[in-house]
Amino acid sequence: MRTIDFTPLNRFAVGFDRMQRQLESMAHLDETASAYPPYNIEVLGEDAYRITMAIAGFGIEDLDITVQDTRLTVSGRVESDDKPVQYLHHGIAMRAFERRFELADHIKVNSAEMNNGLLHIELVREVPESLKPRKVEIKGTGSKPKAIEQKAA
Structure with missing residues (x-):
């Protein structure tokens, strides 16, 4: 490589x-590490997003969600009960994972909910008033004041 x-x-x-x-x-x-668990990133509105992760076999107590600066980390680890199990087919991975997401500036984690083996993490963009676009008045002599209008990028 x-x-x-x-x-x-x-x-x-x-x-x-x-x-x-x-x-x-x-x-x-x-590439092999980034394939598990599968996830979706949805746009719910202009300033709202949702990350949905398929984590079958994990309970709420097996998951950890942390946010540090602009990095969202979701990790899961299932404690084994040390009983030997004989499988005819073993297709459900249930292996430990750690998935990291880089969040853009001003993106905040609003909530997290687990439902039917899917973990939903709600995100919202909260731009401070001081960083929002504003109008600037142009002053001049002998003419009517004009304003410059900015649109959000």
């Missing part, structure tokens, strides 16, 4: 450390 060295970018980019770390982590992704 080829690796990409991002260190030459460090000479020209100041304050983009988080973006560089994300690019480096994406370059080192292991």
Whole structure:
């Protein structure tokens, strides 16, 4: 596998450390590790999202959801009861997992709910008033004041 060295970018980019770390982590992704458990990311509205993970066999007590800075981490571990089981077919994985999601700025985890083997994590974008678009009045001599209007990106 080829690796990409991002260190030459460090000479020209100041304050983009988080973006560089994300690019480096994406370059080192292991495809087999990212396949379990399966998940969906839904857009519910302009500022609302939902992550749905299929985690059959896990109970609420087996799951852990943590948010640190802009990283959402969902992990699961089922405690084995050490009884030997003889399977004719073993298709339900129920193996330990840790799934990480990088959240955009101002995305907050609103709630989490488990229903029928699906874990639903509700996300909402809360942009502070100081960062929302605003109108700026233009003053001039001899003319009527004009305003510049900005639209949200």
